[in-house]
Amino acid sequence: MRFETSTIKDIAKALGLSTSTVSRALRDRYEISEETKKLVLAYAEKVNYRANPIARSLKERRSYSIGIIVSEIANNFFSQVINGIESIAYDKDYHVIISQSHESYKQEKLNVEHLASRSIDGLLIALSSETQDINYLRDLYAKGLPIVFFDRVPKDFETHKVIANNFKGSFDATEHLILSGKRTIAHLTNSENLSITKERLEGYKAALVKYHIEFRPELVKYCQHGGMHSAELEQAVKELLPLQPDGIFISSDRLTTGCIMALKKTNPEVAHKIAIAGFTNSNLVELFSPSLTSVKQPAFEMGQVATELLISMIEAKRPVTEFETKVLDTELVKKR
Amino acid sequence: MRFETSTIKDIAKALGLSTSTVSRALRDRYEISEETKKLVLAYAEKVNYRANPIARSLKERRSYSIGIIVSEIANNFFSQVINGIESIAYDKDYHVIISQSHESYKQEKLNVEHLASRSIDGLLIALSSETQDINYLRDLYAKGLPIVFFDRVPKDFETHKVIANNFKGSFDATEHLILSGKRTIAHLTNSENLSITKERLEGYKAALVKYHIEFRPELVKYCQHGGMHSAELEQAVKELLPLQPDGIFISSDRLTTGCIMALKKTNPEVAHKIAIAGFTNSNLVELFSPSLTSVKQPAFEMGQVATELLISMIEAKRPVTEFETKVLDTELVKKR
């Protein structure tokens, strides 16, 4: 069973014109007379002509599609980024193909290669927490695939990047905990590989320094899998509690919710005694108990900016050599 | 800047064969000799040959892609469905294109038509809460586009459908409220258009009947926009509270979280006094305060089943005429 639609050829035949003329009329080329243009347009409208995007892609050697890699869509931060991406992409007549790495390097690589073989015109990617080797991305990039990184970006890769002001976000959150009287502030964070991990750690440290609080490395716990496994989080919590923190600063969406969950499960009696501040874009944060202070990233905007940069690379006449790293401010939403 | 890759022609030239032979060797056709097949495969491997899916699509008149329409991906129910869809689709070498209706009919129609013009091979759709007129879907279906509905399905449309056992899920949830001593149980639900709304209302009613509780229509509130606007929910809550319900049964993910949010915002003092049971697949439900009893749908499985049905339609030799409606059981997770 197959979809029947009319083609340029059909129109040409019906109107006694050549396919070239019809194509020109439809694409509104200058060399065409007003008269035939109107004729063709009217007829095309009548038979509800839709250009076949596949044929067009084959001819033009581009697909008008961009690939997205996030760790998971069931994460408000990423779904908001995706909304931002779509808002720009659809405007410019691209469609998006979303893939999830689930924080796995293997899955990420597989998905990227799958997308590339599907001939996407460009790639938007936030690296998985496992990812260390990005040579496969370098290869694709070298072959001419435009790539823009967002949120989790690699250090030594010359291309556009869009990130939140992670240092300031972390500083603000940590400072907030300090100002509300906390002195033993733990830091629960992602895999050490990630750019966001490093930047957020620095912000945390800077706030401690400002208030003359000693930095204690044992208060920092890394989660290799970004909180994808609850066991990982429960282990971290278990190791942290004996140090008797009165506050925890958590550096990602998934970790923040996962940590509260682990706290409630393993030590419900202390869960409400520890002040929590964490990165999260969850729109359900007001429902959480214990409640928390959250650092919200401008996710929608991040998606928009990244997409604009990517499309500018795709549509550039000559290879782009000047790259920018856009930094967007976060917002601190204090616990009520 | 463009992506350079080797083609069948290049291989043919390099090996002194014809393109047909190379194509056949790569696709493992029976007419080819072991010898040349090995030769071609080895060379293809060496130059890292990737078939151009666009050319293949054009020739075969199918894209190996399926479209998905959900109201929003930032909803655990739908993101779990999508994970189920992907798990099957990728196995069978299809890729998926996700679109969000944001509960808007206009957006839904636009997205479907956009997908159709992108030549998807089939469509998986959960209707928006606004949708009443599905003639645009009938047209596409009549033209040969396979469609499978899930979750929110239309009444009179002959095709495969996959739904949860909404009646039983609602019955169980309502019964649970009754058994914990509630007698004035309100029902907050979606737009009346939706199939799920009707089925869930029936389950609610049946539970009341079983326990000889009078059904009071004024206790049922419909939300036309499925809870996309907080004003809508606050209004519903405002109208409901004077009736002094001691329990609320809520019929969708978005509404459940939205309702609790509205309750806490407008009447924090009663929020904890009303027992809540609602459909939700949120994985954060354990963090919510007030806590609630939830009806979980087998979302992942729903996505899998729907995708299997769709692919069977796409790949059917002759038009499918026997359709099934699969009904999957829900799970009641009691408040702790």
Next chain:
DNA sequence: TACGTTTTTGGGAACGTTTGCACACTTTTT
């Protein structure tokens, strides 16, 4: 009228595949 210009149109190749058909070469059958 004949010529050059400009404007509009058509022919046909190309994008990278798949596949029906014909051909050449082997092998088997009579």
Next chain:
DNA sequence: AAAAAGTGTGCAAACGTTCCCAAAAACGTA
């Protein structure tokens, strides 16, 4: 020894576009 059947390969068309190039039509000018 010739005919029949079986293998493996190549040619060429097709999928629906776009676009280069040439041809035709329309117009202006001498």
